[in-house]
Amino acid sequence: MRLIKQNIEHKDGSGTATLLPEEPEDMWHAYNLIRPNDLLRASAMRKIITESGAGSRSVERVHTTLTIRVTKLDFDPQASQLHVSGRVAEENKHVKLGGYHTLDLELQRNFTLEKNEGWDSVAIDTLKEAVSQDAKAQLWAIVMQEGLANICLITEHQTILRQRVEVSLPKKRAGSTDHDKALQKFFQTTFDSVLRQIDLANPKPLLLASPGFTASSFQQFIKTQAATGANKQLQQFLPKIIVAHSASAHLHSLSEVLSSQAVTSKLSDTKFARETQLMERFFELMRNDDARAWYGPKECEAAVERGAVGKGGGVLLISNALFRSQNIATRQRWVKLVDEVKEQGGEVRVLSSMHESGKRLEGLGGIAAILTFPIEDLNDGDDEGGIEDDVFANGDGDDHVNGFEGRREHYEDIEI
């Protein structure tokens, strides 16, 4: 994303920023920047229906620039598209004030954003991150096992599952070659899918990970395909394939893969490496039941209050999903927390909820902290009670993208 123009007043956070998204990943940043009630100005395509005096209707599509007050955002990670709905805030000759419109942000088209509540520190950090021109590491990864392959694109901020290949393989059976045949077919299907996804003209590294030998067998399969076919690009692609070990073919195994030495050395994604390292450290402390590691909104807030997340190793890990809250007060709560930790001299890491480490964090409620000194009784007196009754409320478990607010608020009895 390129910053075209900005006039943000740092004192009160007022002002606008004009941005130019250049690549699909920028939509993700835009998704994290734009909040409900913000003013967004972008080019739009609007269908205008005019009715003449004689009653005949003519439909016309016009290009216009609209300013809307955002009510809803819809991000499609697969296609990297962002749809922003809202009500028109500035009248023009085509559209009346208050009319509804959904803007589809497009690549290579400017948009201008003005924050309703002003640009807070987190928003400014997000903006900085979005416009940073550092080389963006990208990587294809296939986590697989026999009969299952998840093909994903790993970018700096997201892990996007692009395709899932699932084939029912017959197990080994004496005197039958069905298993081998089906395995070859599975490799072929996966290979074809990969070719459809990957741009061989400008290939990113491909990481194959699996338990057992599936990944190396698949690498061998690709090599054979490259050797027999006339695809020159594929042959040049071969050195970019890395084979690693994963515990299973499921996506959450990716974190294990991505933190392995073989991968980090090639990835040189320092941000991600640091985050992964911190997550590992946090889990290690948890495993040892060390009271310096705490997770959960209330616990972390309490820890920050006591000044435990400060200078000398205090780290606050927070998922950016928390900042996407529809509720302004909730967002402000987290922004305040972040500011406080920064003030105390602690380290704040905003993890992408679309990335592997961020997903692990989400399991913990989206927020975790490593304290500078142990506090034993952070969650004492915290007996909301009746968790037995509410375990299945709000329970989709994997619906992480839309944040956590209200996650433990609405409980109801389940019938079994």
Place this chain on the structure above:
Amino acid sequence: MQRVKNIDYDEDDVYSEEEEYHEEPSYTDEDRESFTALTPVVRAELQESGLQASDKEIEEALWHYYWHVGKSVAYLKNSRTPRPQQPQQGKKDKEKPKSKFDQAAEESAKKAGCMIPFPSTASDWFQGISWSVIPLGIQGELVPAFAAYPRPQLLGGSSKLAKLAEERRKKAAASQAAPAAPSGALGSLDRLSKSKDVKENVLPPTMPEPRKYPIRQKREPTPPPKEPSPEPEEATEDLPDLRASPTEFAKTMATHAAPSQVAEAAETHMDSIFRSSSNEDPFKGPSPDDTVMRAQWHSKGINKHARKPSDGLLIKKTEALKLEPKIKSKGLDVPKLWAEGRASRKSAAAFVVIGHVDHGKSTLMGRLLLDTGAVAQRDIDKYAALLIPHTFVSMLINARRYQKQATELNKSSFALAWVMDTGSEERERGITVDIAQHPFSTLTTDFTVLDAPGHRDFVPNMLAGASMADLAVLVVDANQLESGMKGQTREHILLAKACGLERVVVAVNKLDATTPTAWDENTFQSVRSGVQKLLTSVGFQDPNISFVPCSGLSGTNVVNPAPSTGPTAWVASTSGTILQQLESSPPTSPPEELVKAPLRLQITDVFRGSITNPISVSGRLAAGNVQIGDTVLTQPSGEKAIVKGIEISAEPREWAVAGELVTLHLSDIDPVHLRAGDVLCSVDKPVAIVRNFVAQVTAMEALLPQGVDVHVGRLHVPGSVAALISTVDANGEVVRKKPRVVKGGDTANVKVSLQEGAPLAVGDRIILRSGGSTIAAGQVDRTGS
């Protein structure tokens, strides 16, 4: 008739003549009896029309027409008519252009010859075909038409039986040195009247004209109805009639719809056919086709109501058959059958072989199968021969096995392991990847070996095996106890317990390779105490644990007891051989409630059983019973399938009950709806699809809210621990609500969310793994949506 045949001669006919088998009819006693009875009748008939025939001819005719007097007479009469052309003239003889009259004559003669002038025969062929009851409204107006060419024979003429009979007839005629002199008494005009007997139909039929004859003959007006003829036999001498006879097809069509006077005559025919009261009926018994059909019917075990061949309700039956499902349940009372046969049955047990990688599980099992005779030495030798040097070296490089030189010893170890390791990758790398299943029998018990992989990457497969087993055989390398204790010996013991196994036989393996001396008793004892401690700590009861010193490679103390002298002398004082230990493990019979419970079977494998059984699934019947013909439901796909066949240890069965390892052949389902890990259940009480559940688990490592792999037997799905609800103590009392972490060894109630719904029920044993290690195991306590 012969003359007419000539016209049609083509290469096919010549060919078939050459191929014809020269078999003289050999008569049985029964035949002869029929001959004595029928020959005079036929002779009388012939004499009536002024013809003579030898006994032999009559017999022949009768034999070929299955003792049908009318047909035989007709045939004999025909054979005595003058033949202008001999069959041997062959196809090269071009027909002279024929006069219209001649054509018509041929037509009629052909009809008379090829279709025996008895409507009954054709009706017979059509009996049971329901289109004979076409309502009047939709019947076409049938008008006679004269074909300019010999018509293609419909149905009757083309039936294989008729063809065969005709061939035989021709043979017989040709083989007679001097064909019977045509009696001059019968002229061509006579022959034309052959079909007189069948023209009582009001609606003379038309034959469907083949398309290649576009020019239709001028149609005659519908002829006036004739008087019903008295009897078919009298048709022999009658007025010439140039009209073509109705086809057999049309006759059958008309049988029901014909006006009354005709119907009456037809009725008599039909009656005589269907009731088969007349002993003239050539199709009295079931036709060969019927016999074959019925045999097949029976062999498939489909039809309980055998079809009665000469039943007047054949049509009804045919319709009823169409409605029957392809595979019909016999409606057996399986629990009862099972309870009745309980005493007489051999006990059956499945055991899973577990242990650390490279401790010799597969080799030990290969040895066990070899020594019990389930596998022939020949196969082992074959495998040994297949171990060509370069593969072998690559195996050693690739992996692992022993750190010694590539000796003959290692080679035979691999050969034994190959009994279980049938996959190409397994053999190439010398490592078991997936469960191998192999049955073997002793005098007392039918065993099923489930050879589990030891490598940590394949623990999911080991879980699939452990969930199907009744007991476990833990293989421990006496020389490498330490590596196992840290690795999969420990994990497998935990998992075996988590899968609900209670009994474990510990095979202390590779005692022939102990240092400093082979069969060192101290080594055995130290291994024993170490493993025992671990087993007890996990929760196995002492009486359910037994230790057997053995060597899978040499086979000592596996099936055959160790020599009572030499270094192995002390072995006899331990608990016998592995096989003895297995046999002494009482295989538990499932309780009756379990057999009567709704069907539950977790699919461990979906495969192509054979050409006839393209979709087969295997697994252990966790509950309930199943029999051939049952309809089952697969979850989570929710598709129904019919059980086409059941196999246990490659033996076909009619039914199976809980606790058995079965292969079910399914039909009426697309294989995309079946995956390993899915559950087959009864249609009435299907297993629910669950996305969230509460489980009481024992943590093996620190358990946090985190992403986990959830295993339930073969099922392996991604999920997450969504919340830690409470930790509980041994009595189930809540120690702490909402703990921030569950430490290893603690028991806790946790909420687990799955990414996709999975078929789960309360009480299912679940195992949570993460990053390649088991972090918790337990049972489903409550299920949510």
